[in-house]
Amino acid sequence: MSDLALAPLATTAPAKRRWRVVLAVAAKEWLELFRDRRLVWLCAFIMALMLAALAFGYVENARILREREAAAQADRELWVGQSAKNPHAAAHFGQYAFKPLSPLALADPGVDAYVGSAVWLEAHKQNETQFKQARDGGVGARLGSLSLAFILQTIAPLIVILMGFASFSGERESGTLKQLLSVGARPRDILAGKALALIGAIFALLAPAFIGAALALVFFVDRERLSIADQLIRLGALGAAYAAYLAGFAFLALGVSALARNSRAALVTLLAFWLANSFLAPRLATDAARAFAPTPTWQEFRAGVAQDKAKTFGHDESHPAFVAFRDETLKTYGVSRIEDLPVSFRGLALRKDDESGYVIFDRHFGALQSAFDRQDALRAAPGLLFPLLALRPISMAFAGVDSRSQFDFATAAEAHRRDIQNQVSDNIIHFAHDNSYVAGPELWRKIAAFAYRAPGAGFALDHSVLPIVSLLGWLALAGAFALFAARRLRPV
Amino acid sequence: MSSAFLSSAFLAGMRFEARVMRRDGAIWFALLILAGVALFALAMGASRVAAQQAAIAAARADETQRLSNLQKTLAQLQQGETQGKPAPEPPPYRDPRNAAFMGGGPAAAVAALAPAPLALVATGQSDLLPPAVRVTTGSKDSFLFADEIDNPANLMSGATDLAFVVVFVYPLVILAMAFNLLAGEREQGTLAMTLASARRPGAALAGKLTARVAAPIAVTLLAAAAGVWIFAGWERLASPGFAALLAVVLLYGLFWAALAAAVDGLGRGSAFNALTLIGAWVAITMILPAAINSIAAFAHPAPSRIDMVLAARAASTDADRARDASLARYADEHGGGGKPAGGPQEMTLRRLATQEAAFQRVEAIVAEHDAQLARQRDMADRLGYLSPAYLTYQAMADIAGAGETRYRAFLDRIRAFHVDWREFFLSRAKAGASLTAQDYAAMPKFTQADEELVGRAPAGLAGPLIGVALPALILAIFAWRGFRRCRI
Numbered sequence: 001m002s003d004l005a006l007a008p009l010a011t012t013a014p015a016k017r018r019w020r021v022v023l024a025v026a027a028k029e030w031l032e033l034f035r036d037r038r039l040v041w042l043c044a045f046i047m048a049l050m051l052a053a054l055a056f057g058y059v060e061n062a063r064i065l066r067e068r069e070a071a072a073q074a075d076r077e078l079w080v081g082q083s084a085k086n087p088h089a090a091a092h093f094g095q096y097a098f099k100p101l102s103p104l105a106l107a108d109p110g111v112d113a114y115v116g117s118a119v120w121l122e123a124h125k126q127n128e129t130q131f132k133q134a135r136d137g138g139v140g141a142r143l144g145s146l147s148l149a150f151i152l153q154t155i156a157p158l159i160v161i162l163m164g165f166a167s168f169s170g171e172r173e174s175g176t177l178k179q180l181l182s183v184g185a186r187p188r189d190i191l192a193g194k195a196l197a198l199i200g201a202i203f204a205l206l207a208p209a210f211i212g213a214a215l216a217l218v219f220f221v222d223r224e225r226l227s228i229a230d231q232l233i234r235l236g237a238l239g240a241a242y243a244a245y246l247a248g249f250a251f252l253a254l255g256v257s258a259l260a261r262n263s264r265a266a267l268v269t270l271l272a273f274w275l276a277n278s279f280l281a282p283r284l285a286t287d288a289a290r291a292f293a294p295t296p297t298w299q300e301f302r303a304g305v306a307q308d309k310a311k312t313f314g315h316d317e318s319h320p321a322f323v324a325f326r327d328e329t330l331k332t333y334g335v336s337r338i339e340d341l342p343v344s345f346r347g348l349a350l351r352k353d354d355e356s357g358y359v360i361f362d363r364h365f366g367a368l369q370s371a372f373d374r375q376d377a378l379r380a381a382p383g384l385l386f387p388l389l390a391l392r393p394i395s396m397a398f399a400g401v402d403s404r405s406q407f408d409f410a411t412a413a414e415a416h417r418r419d420i421q422n423q424v425s426d427n428i429i430h431f432a433h434d435n436s437y438v439a440g441p442e443l444w445r446k447i448a449a450f451a452y453r454a455p456g457a458g459f460a461l462d463h464s465v466l467p468i469v470s471l472l473g474w475l476a477l478a479g480a481f482a483l484f485a486a487r488r489l490r491p492v
Numbered sequence: 493m494s495s496a497f498l499s500s501a502f503l504a505g506m507r508f509e510a511r512v513m514r515r516d517g518a519i520w521f522a523l524l525i526l527a528g529v530a531l532f533a534l535a536m537g538a539s540r541v542a543a544q545q546a547a548i549a550a551a552r553a554d555e556t557q558r559l560s561n562l563q564k565t566l567a568q569l570q571q572g573e574t575q576g577k578p579a580p581e582p583p584p585y586r587d588p589r590n591a592a593f594m595g596g597g598p599a600a601a602v603a604a605l606a607p608a609p610l611a612l613v614a615t616g617q618s619d620l621l622p623p624a625v626r627v628t629t630g631s632k633d634s635f636l637f638a639d640e641i642d643n644p645a646n647l648m649s650g651a652t653d654l655a656f657v658v659v660f661v662y663p664l665v666i667l668a669m670a671f672n673l674l675a676g677e678r679e680q681g682t683l684a685m686t687l688a689s690a691r692r693p694g695a696a697l698a699g700k701l702t703a704r705v706a707a708p709i710a711v712t713l714l715a716a717a718a719g720v721w722i723f724a725g726w727e728r729l730a731s732p733g734f735a736a737l738l739a740v741v742l743l744y745g746l747f748w749a750a751l752a753a754a755v756d757g758l759g760r761g762s763a764f765n766a767l768t769l770i771g772a773w774v775a776i777t778m779i780l781p782a783a784i785n786s787i788a789a790f791a792h793p794a795p796s797r798i799d800m801v802l803a804a805r806a807a808s809t810d811a812d813r814a815r816d817a818s819l820a821r822y823a824d825e826h827g828g829g830g831k832p833a834g835g836p837q838e839m840t841l842r843r844l845a846t847q848e849a850a851f852q853r854v855e856a857i858v859a860e861h862d863a864q865l866a867r868q869r870d871m872a873d874r875l876g877y878l879s880p881a882y883l884t885y886q887a888m889a890d891i892a893g894a895g896e897t898r899y900r901a902f903l904d905r906i907r908a909f910h911v912d913w914r915e916f917f918l919s920r921a922k923a924g925a926s927l928t929a930q931d932y933a934a935m936p937k938f939t940q941a942d943e944e945l946v947g948r949a950p951a952g953l954a955g956p957l958i959g960v961a962l963p964a965l966i967l968a969i970f971a972w973r974g975f976r977r978c979r980i
Contacts, residue, residue, distance in 0.1 A: 038767065042771075049779070053786075056786045056790060059790065060789070060790075060793075063793055067796045067798070068796075068798075071796065071798045071799070071802060074802050074806075075802060075805070078802065078805050078806060078809050081809050081813075082809055083809070083813055093805070093808070096798070096801065096802075098798070110648070111644035111645055111647070111648050113648075114620075114644035114647040114648050115644045116639070117796075117797075117798065118798055118801075120801075128639065128641070130637050130639070130797075131637060131796075131797040131798060132620060132639060133794065134620055134647065135617070135620050135621060135637075135639075136794040136797070136861075136865055137785065137789070137794065138617075138865075138868070138869045138872060138896055139616045139617050139885070139886055139889040139894070139895045139896055140781065140784065140785060140869075140872050140873075140876060140882055140885065140886055141785045141789075141872075142615075142616070142617070142650060142885075143659075143781035143782065143785065143881070143882060143885055144778070144781065144782045144785065145782050145785040145786045145789065146779075146782045146783055146785075146786040150782060154778060155774060155778065155779070158770070158774060162767065162770075263763065264762060264763070264766070267763075267766060268668075271770065275661075275664060279656075279660050279661070280529075280661075282649045282650075283649055283650060283651065283652040283656065284652060285649075286645075286646050286649040286650075286651070286652075287536055287651075287652050289643075289646070290646060295641060295642065295643060296641060297543070297546070297547050297550065297640065297641060298547070298622070298638070298639070298640050298641045299547060299550040299551060299554060300550070301641050303554075315583060318580070368641070371643075372643040372645070375643050375645070375646065376643070376645055379645065379649075393645075396645075402645070403643060403644050403645055406644065
């Protein structure tokens with residue numbers, strides 16, 4: 001630090017002069033960061049890595065999007081190309097609902113590879129999403145793949161630590177801290193200057209990647225299907241969340257550096273925290289979430305559904321519920337024989353059975369999602385101390401690739417299945433006079449193709465309140481720690 | 493190794509360093525953390541294995557229950573027929589005599605992949621691939637892609653297992669122990685004394701390094717042995733798989749020790765060493781594996797599994813259309829309105845023809861997909877030699893029986909069983925024969941030769957072991973040269 005820049009300053013300096021100290025410290029920090037060629041090369045490498053990750057993400061997204069669009073079209077052709085058959089047989093043939101890919105999956109692929117890409121919409125049954133991409137990746141793929149989120153969540157904090165661990169301790173070791181304090185610079189102002197420099201470096205690190213992502217959105221998003229404004233709002237939220245996450249690391253690095261005996265101790269402490277945050281905490285939090293909010297196995301889940309479904313009649317005409325429904329229907333229409341009904345009793349029975357099933361599926365799938373939500377909340381709870389736990393759900397939610405977005409898609413797909421069931425049952429009710437009744441392609445065409453519009457950024461915000469509070473808490477806590485450490489700053 | 497090497501300098505260096513380490517609380521703390529995390533990971537692995545075993549047991553109990561119910565209904569139907577009081581005819585999809593329907597679902601056989609003896613060591617793909625599937629006469633897409641229920645965010649985070657501890661945590665402890673052996677002494681001013689006090693300074697330094705890296709390596713090996721003994725039983729310790737596990741952990745540890753020593757041997761300061769080694773750790777354990785996966789996926793993208801389903805559905809609609817065309821021709825040739833004779837058996841045959849068409853198309857697509865995935869994995873495997881972390885992770889998954897080798901073998905066995913299963917039911921359905929009690933007793937069973945897994949080490953580990961050992965050896969040579977040329 002140049003003595004000339006600080007010489008006129010005193011502890012009682014007015015705000016304008018103190019601000020000059022902050023800027024002078026920041027400028028000196030920037031200069032040092034730039035002079036350290038290792039850090040410059042490292043930052044350049046990370047930037048290149050982020051841009052490469054974005055490019056990989058973009059290519060992968062485009063490929064998946066093409067595949068799913070082609071599959072949706074092919075499935076539609078199969079549906080309308082069915083020959084004349086009983087509408088209930090067509091309901092059994094079913095349709096597929098393909099999950100559209102969120103454009104921001106190019107930055108954060110989230111849970112997409114672990115939830116599957118399509119749901120089969122068939123008669124009588126709500127199905128889970130099938131075809132998890134992660135199954136095909138092989139065991140090595142569990143070590144992750146390059147994505148902007150992966151780099152920003154795990155490697156970027158390390159860069160911030162490397163840039164900041166010697167901020168105070170290095171100056172103390174070289175004797176410049178004593179010099180700085182002796183000319184009247186307040187520790188708080190020095191902290192502000194160093195924080196400004198570090199946060200500025202973080203912005204410089206984030207900017208190319210986020211500008212690249214914004215350009216990808218502006219030029220390549222299908223504006224008929226998606227709102228570009230909504231996508232940019234989502235990207236802005238992502239940028240803010242990552243900035244808060246990394247700024248917290250900057251404050252932490254400064255605080256630890258101010259308190260540590262020497263730079264080595266500061267580095268070891270910060271690296272231990274980084275390791276705990278990036279590797280241990282997510283896995284341990286997942287283990288805890290599994291232990292405290294267990295979910296059923298597939299067998300248990302399906303047995304629970306089957307148990308409730310056994311109370312409905314399905315196609316079993318000897319079931320007491322079927323007999324009761326038949327008697328009630330005859331009474332409603334004022335006739336004594338099924339043959340005398342003005343509508344198809346089979347159609348009425350199918351509709352009744354479907355409606356009973358809807359309640360059961362809502363209960364079981366809703367309970368399952370609630371269990372997932374409890375697990376996610378438990379995982380995010382320690383986010384105040386281990387910010388990755390708070391950042392990840394925010395990042396996935398705003399990128400549209402979290403389990404809540406998945407549930408929204410699955411709910412829409414199920415609504416479409418119910419629409420198919422209701423339409424085919426209504427057709428049978430009104431047109432089927434005997435068991436040989438068949439409907440033709442006009443009915444298949446009348447049933448609309450599945451069209452899903454993902455919810456807006458407000459949906460992500462609604463489901464991210466806890467992690468957002470945790471992340472802001474982390475930033476505030478790290479800032480307070482840095483201030484506390486600056487107050488205890490020792491010149492030697 | 494010469495006797496001179498083993499003589500005083502090396503051993504004295506080792507003894508001296510061990511004495512220093514014994515008095516360092518931070519070292520004890522790091523070693524305790526490492527052992528604790530390894531044991532915790534094995535405990536988690538044991539609970540995961542128990543859950544897999546429970547899922548398999550539940551699937552088998554369900555199979556037994558289904559078959560028992562079908563056999564009971566079959567007995568009631570047969571009893572009614574013999575007593576002249578036939579029971580109400582069940583619909584074909586619930587009729588235990590109907591081979592076309594029973595093989596397609598109600599009588600489906602459970603094909604299970606029991607956890608391997610050392611499954612607690614690594615999760616591998618076991619949380620993504622279900623431990624049991626229900627094989628039917630349908631095409632593979634209808635049963636092979638069932639998934640166990642799990643929160644996708646849990647799957648994404650990954651499991652705490654020994655493979656994770658070994659690949660990520662273990663090297664950091666080794667690096668922390670060894671990164672500044674020379675640099676630290678140089679900075680403290682004791683290096684000159686150390687070099688002066690030994691007749692063979694290089695050997696003395698090697699002894700000191702050995703003491704430093706032996707501690708975390710030995711702790712990890714001991715924790716692995718203790719964990720396997722506690723959570724899986726002592727007999728697992730005597731298995732070839734466990735010996736392979738020890739070899740993998742040892743070699744991986746030696747690689748990191750050699751890397752730390754090679755960097756230390758460059759003669760730079762502690763800060764340089766620390767930053768360089770952290771950079772190497774990030775590159776080897778995080779960036780390279782991620783880049784390898786991304787490059788392999790980019791070069792050979794995994795094909796969409798949806799194609800399979802669409803092919804099966806297309807086969808079904810094509811068969812429908814063929815039937816319509818046949819009906820139209822029949823009506824044309826027989827004066828309109830008529831339907832071909834045959835009744836329910838005719839319907840069954842058409843249904844089977846549709847199934848067969850779907851089966852053939854799906855088989856072709858599965859083969860095509862498998863070939864594409866094999867290309868992707870081959871490329872990833874080749875690139876994997878760039879990262880010892882990648883190789884170690886794969887080797888540990890193979891030892892745990894949760895890697896690709898065992899799953900591929902499982903899928904091959906399912907493929908063969910599927911053929912037998914289809915043959916059993918479809919031959920009867922095509923012949924119009926009803927299933928009998930004898931048929932139920934003679935249904936094909938999916939068997940797994942678990943004992944063969946216990947007796948031998950997992951195959952294919954030689955490549956990964958050499959892939960880790962070779963760079964370790966090269967780095968050790970660099971380290972040795974650095975130690976010999978050591979400057980004060």
